[in-house]
Amino acid sequence: MSGTFVGMPTFPKNAAKAVQDSQLRFNLRKATHTIRGKRASVVGELDDWAELREAGKTIKDHTLRHLDDYLIQMEEKVTAAGGTVHWARDAAEANRIVARLVKETGETEVVKVKSMATQEIGLNEALAEEGINAYETDLAELIVQLGDDFPSHILVPAIHRNRAEIREIFLKHMAGAPKDLSDEPRALAEAARVYLRQRFLEAKVAISGANFMIAETGTLVVLESEGNGRMCLTLPKTLISVVGIEKLLPTWQDLEVFLQLLPRSSTGERMNPYTSMWTGATEGQEFHLVLLDNGRTSVLADKVGRQALRCIRCSACLNVCPVYERAGGHAYGSVYPGPIGAILTPQLRGMDTPLDRSLPYASSLCGACYEVCPVAIDIPAVLVDLRGKARHTRAEKAGMAAAGWVFNRSKRLAKAQRFGGRMRKLVPKRLPGPLSGWTDTRDMPDIPAESFRDWWMREGKR
Amino acid sequence: MSAAAREVILRRIRSAVEGAPEAEIVRGYKGITGEPGDVELFAERVRDYKAVVHVVPRAEVAATIAGITAQRLLAVPEGFPSHWYAPSEGETDGVISTCAVAIAETGTIVLDAGPGQGTRAQTLIPDYHLCLVREDQIVPNVPDAIARLDATRPLTWISGPSATSDIELNRVEGVHGPRTLEVVIAIG
Numbered sequence: 001m002s003g004t005f006v007g008m009p010t011f012p013k014n015a016a017k018a019v020q021d022s023q024l025r026f027n028l029r030k031a032t033h034t035i036r037g038k039r040a041s042v043v044g045e046l047d048d049w050a051e052l053r054e055a056g057k058t059i060k061d062h063t064l065r066h067l068d069d070y071l072i073q074m075e076e077k078v079t080a081a082g083g084t085v086h087w088a089r090d091a092a093e094a095n096r097i098v099a100r101l102v103k104e105t106g107e108t109e110v111v112k113v114k115s116m117a118t119q120e121i122g123l124n125e126a127l128a129e130e131g132i133n134a135y136e137t138d139l140a141e142l143i144v145q146l147g148d149d150f151p152s153h154i155l156v157p158a159i160h161r162n163r164a165e166i167r168e169i170f171l172k173h174m175a176g177a178p179k180d181l182s183d184e185p186r187a188l189a190e191a192a193r194v195y196l197r198q199r200f201l202e203a204k205v206a207i208s209g210a211n212f213m214i215a216e217t218g219t220l221v222v223l224e225s226e227g228n229g230r231m232c233l234t235l236p237k238t239l240i241s242v243v244g245i246e247k248l249l250p251t252w253q254d255l256e257v258f259l260q261l262l263p264r265s266s267t268g269e270r271m272n273p274y275t276s277m278w279t280g281a282t283e284g285q286e287f288h289l290v291l292l293d294n295g296r297t298s299v300l301a302d303k304v305g306r307q308a309l310r311c312i313r314c315s316a317c318l319n320v321c322p323v324y325e326r327a328g329g330h331a332y333g334s335v336y337p338g339p340i341g342a343i344l345t346p347q348l349r350g351m352d353t354p355l356d357r358s359l360p361y362a363s364s365l366c367g368a369c370y371e372v373c374p375v376a377i378d379i380p381a382v383l384v385d386l387r388g389k390a391r392h393t394r395a396e397k398a399g400m401a402a403a404g405w406v407f408n409r410s411k412r413l414a415k416a417q418r419f420g421g422r423m424r425k426l427v428p429k430r431l432p433g434p435l436s437g438w439t440d441t442r443d444m445p446d447i448p449a450e451s452f453r454d455w456w457m458r459e460g461k462r
Numbered sequence: 463m464s465a466a467a468r469e470v471i472l473r474r475i476r477s478a479v480e481g482a483p484e485a486e487i488v489r490g491y492k493g494i495t496g497e498p499g500d501v502e503l504f505a506e507r508v509r510d511y512k513a514v515v516h517v518v519p520r521a522e523v524a525a526t527i528a529g530i531t532a533q534r535l536l537a538v539p540e541g542f543p544s545h546w547y548a549p550s551e552g553e554t555d556g557v558i559s560t561c562a563v564a565i566a567e568t569g570t571i572v573l574d575a576g577p578g579q580g581t582r583a584q585t586l587i588p589d590y591h592l593c594l595v596r597e598d599q600i601v602p603n604v605p606d607a608i609a610r611l612d613a614t615r616p617l618t619w620i621s622g623p624s625a626t627s628d629i630e631l632n633r634v635e636g637v638h639g640p641r642t643l644e645v646v647i648a649i650g
Contacts, residue, residue: 027630030630030631031630031631034631035631048490048491048492051489051490051491051492052491054488054490054491055487055488055489055490055491058485058486058487058488059487061485062485062486062487064479064485065479065482065483065484065485066479067475067479068472068475068476068479071471071472071475072472081614086467087467087468087471088467089467089470089471093467137638138628139626139628139629139637140628143628156627156628156631158628158629159631162630163629163630166629185629185630185632185634186634188629189626189629189634189636189637192637193636193637193638196638197638200638214613216613217613217614218614219613219614225624225625225626225627225637226624226625226626226637226638226639227586227624227637227638227639227640228637228638230582230586230618230638230639231586231638233582234581234582234583234586235583245471245475252608252613253605253608253609255608256493256604256605256607256608257489257491259604259608259619260491260604267627269621270507270510270567270568270569270621271565271568271569271570271619271621272621273511273620273621273622273623273624273625273639274618274619274620274621274624274639275617275618275619276582276617276618276619277613277616277617277618277619278616278617279613279614279615279616282616283575283581283582283583283616291471293471293474297471297474297475297478298474298478300474300475300478300479301474301477301478303482306478
């Protein structure tokens with residue numbers, strides 16, 4: 001990714017623009033509905049899905065409760081297996097560590113496996129400033145990088161692009177792309193294969209993330225489809241993995257739960273084509289693990305919000321979300337779009353910008369995300385909690401305080417209702433000034449002449 | 463620098479979880495069966511990924527491989543049983559390997575760099591991969607496979623040929639890994 005989300009307007013503004021783009025809406029609808037169906041059918045094959053989900057949830061909660069112990073164990077095991085462990089408090093520190101490690105190899109080019117953590121910290125941009133070129137090797141990431149675009153989905157970052165658009169991007173920006181390239185997915189994949197093959201064989205340094213880390217053994221786990229992950233993880237002499245501290249699992253056995261939950265939730269397959277697992281320096285490689293905090297410990301400190309750290313980045317919540325399906329991923333202004341992004345981004349970045357404050361409202365609270373979440377993150381509950389924590393205007397706070405005062409005592413409410421009933425003829429159909437925003441798109445409800453309570457007191461006793 | 467960062471992160475974690483309730487792990491899901499895996503189910507699930515599958519008695523394995531490789535010359539990793547395949551010298555256009563474990567429920571083959579499997583790169587770079595699976599290596603599900611494997615070995619889990627769904631979520635077989643996966647299952 002070469003763009004930046006900094007300075008984006010609020011979610012409603014972004015979304016209003018996105019819904020005007022009929023091509024985008026068509027692409028998203030087609031993609032999310034296809035993957036929804038696939039997920040439902042493979043999840044339905046396992047009659048112990050509810051139990052797997054409960055295990056996934058409790059394993060993650062247990063790990064987070066003892067995260068300090070498990071991180072220390074992970075560090076010991078990786079070190080014992082010949083790897084080097086680095087700790088990074090924030091994005092800048094992680095980027096500095098990676099840049100230094102790359103420079104120490106004397107190389108100026110690195111290949112990358114798709115990784116959310118390195119996108120989150122803006123690693124490619126940071127490396128570019130140090131004179132290091134990072135080449136994304138996942139097909140969708142490549143499409144995003146060549147098109148100088150933003151990712152719009154966790155799993156399929158180029159989901160907003162259709163085949164014709166991808167062909168255009170390849171012809172314009174991919175060196176050596178065949179002039180007669182068609183827009184057949186097979187031909188486009190072949191072009192990417194040819195373009196990247198030499199790069200894989202020549203690369204001396206690779207950078208990856210990881211889906212899981214096993215504290216008991218010091219093992220890292222990467223799930224993928226194309227084989228670009230295997231290429232990057234096995235061929236280069238030096239491997240640097242940047243991994244969020246919440247990616248830990250205590251034991252090797254715990255992986256049996258997540259290898260069932262993740263592929264079925266994510267790509268809707270019984271298993272993804274390739275999964276690589278390695279422990280420390282493997283087959284003559286040099287291995288560095290960078291453990292990343294970057295806001296995760298402050299999420300951990302929040303009693304309600306900490307459940308967001310269970311997330312295994314499957315993106316099932318994006319695919320079922322009615323808001324995501326219409327607004328698209330870019331509107332969220334973060335590498336984490338959709339329902340999970342709406343609770344993760346404001347917690348990781350804080351709610352200092354109008355965009356980040358608007359994210360907890362990017363939901364109708366329908367709960368579909370909670371239902372499909374393989375680790376049972378109660379996204380609606382966290383959204384409501386964050387809405388309470390977001391900064392509100394003085395007028396809104398005063399209005400809410402006044403309403404609270406009235407609703408708190410039944411006598412006050414009765415008086416207010418009677419007053420409203422008498423004034424009902426005077427209430428305009430459209431509200432004046434800043435309140436007109438409400439009545440522009442909604443009808444002002446009619447105020448009844450008499451409240452139900454008063455009617456009941458009068459008529460109900462007969 | 464890194465030592466300071468380590469202490470700061472660990473301190474942040476400890477203060478963040480202080481007083482949080484203990485979280486017990488609940489394992490109500492189906493665990494290890496310890497039973498043999500279903501060969502037919504495994505073959506069907508591997509075929510679902512568009513791989514080519516042959517199920518043959520052990521005595522016919524050599525003849526089956528000979529038939530498959532009539533038009534090909536495959537690289538042979540160290541430790542591959544020579545009575546099944548022993549090619550002449552020359553330029554190869556694919557690779558043959560054994561495996562460590564196979565999972566029926568998911569149609570997955572796991573390589574652990576043991577005898578006959580080679581390094582991770584050996585089964586990755588060629589465009590064609592022929593994998594030999596013995597019946598006794600097939601287990602029913604993922605927990606059975608995890609129990610049989612050693613985490614500290616380099617492991618590659620393979621479920622069908624390389625694929626991508628990045629273009630309009632259309633599955634296309636064959637991007638960077640072998641574009642063709644062929645599996646011979648030896649029964650008996």
